[in-house]
Amino acid sequence: MDISLQVNGILEQLSVEPGVTLLDALRERLGVTGPKKGCDRGQCGACTVHVDGRPVLACLTLAGTVRGPVTTVEGLAPGDGLHPVQQAFVDQDALQCGFCTSGQVMSAVAAVEQDVPDVREFMSGNLCRCAAYPNIVAAIEQARRSDATV
Numbered sequence: 001m002d003i004s005l006q007v008n009g010i011l012e013q014l015s016v017e018p019g020v021t022l023l024d025a026l027r028e029r030l031g032v033t034g035p036k037k038g039c040d041r042g043q044c045g046a047c048t049v050h051v052d053g054r055p056v057l058a059c060l061t062l063a064g065t066v067r068g069p070v071t072t073v074e075g076l077a078p079g080d081g082l083h084p085v086q087q088a089f090v091d092q093d094a095l096q097c098g099f100c101t102s103g104q105v106m107s108a109v110a111a112v113e114q115d116v117p118d119v120r121e122f123m124s125g126n127l128c129r130c131a132a133y134p135n136i137v138a139a140i141e142q143a144r145r146s147d148a149t150v
Contacts, residue, residue, distance in 0.1 A: 003064050007032060008075025016063050023047045023058035026072065034073035034102040038127075045126030048103035055110040073102035076109065085109045085143045092139040096130035104128065104136055112143045 005012045005022075007030060014029055023040075026032040026049070035058050038046030047058040052068025076083035082090070085108045095101040104126050116122040119140050120133075128136065 001064055003066075005030075005063065005066060006069040008070070008072060014063070018062070018064055020063045021059055022049070022051075022056075022061040022063045022066055022070070025063035026058060026070070032072050032074060036099055036102060038100070038103075043127070044100070044103075045107060046100050046103040048106040048126065050106060050110070053113075055107050071106075073105050076105070083109065084146045085112060085139070088139040088142040088146070089136070092135045092142060094132055094135040094139040096128075096132050100126060100128045100130075108136070108140045108143065111140055115144070 001018055002013065002015050005014065005025065007026065012030055014025060016025055016029065023035055023037060026035055027037065035049050036046035037059065038044035040059050042057045042060040045057070048055050049058045050056070050071040051061070051066055076086060085105055089095055089101065089105060094104070104123070107123055107126050111119055111122045119137055123136065
């Protein structure tokens with residue numbers, strides 16, 4: 001099937017089989033490697049991207065069903081700068097091995113934008129095997145306090 005995906009502001013035309021996930025379309029067809037294939041079962045959050053401004057698990061989303069714009073960690077900030085949440089992750093040392101970081105950042109952006117009351121609960125679908133959770137929460141709190149627009 002022929003599909004169109006707007007990824008990080010660029011309209012992409014693809015021909016995919018009906019069962020191709022958004023994660024595979026991004027990584028294997030478009031070379032967008034920020035979203036990671038962790039569990040491939042929707043349990044770890046490493047593949048989190050935004051579709052039409054909402055966080056989704058790309059490994060559970062069929063590419064052919066996506067209608068809104070897709071934003072990955074690569075598309076959060078224009079140019080060479082960092083998005084305020086990305087900067088907060090750096091400032092708070094909220095990453096270790098980095099495998100889960102893109103999914104953590106994408107969920108954290110949604111948490112800040114939605115002003116969720118319980119950050120820990122909201123982020124519970126994003127696993128970090130390095131146990132950087134206290135620093136991730138600190139980064140989200142920093143981004144919430146920031147005067148920068150998220």
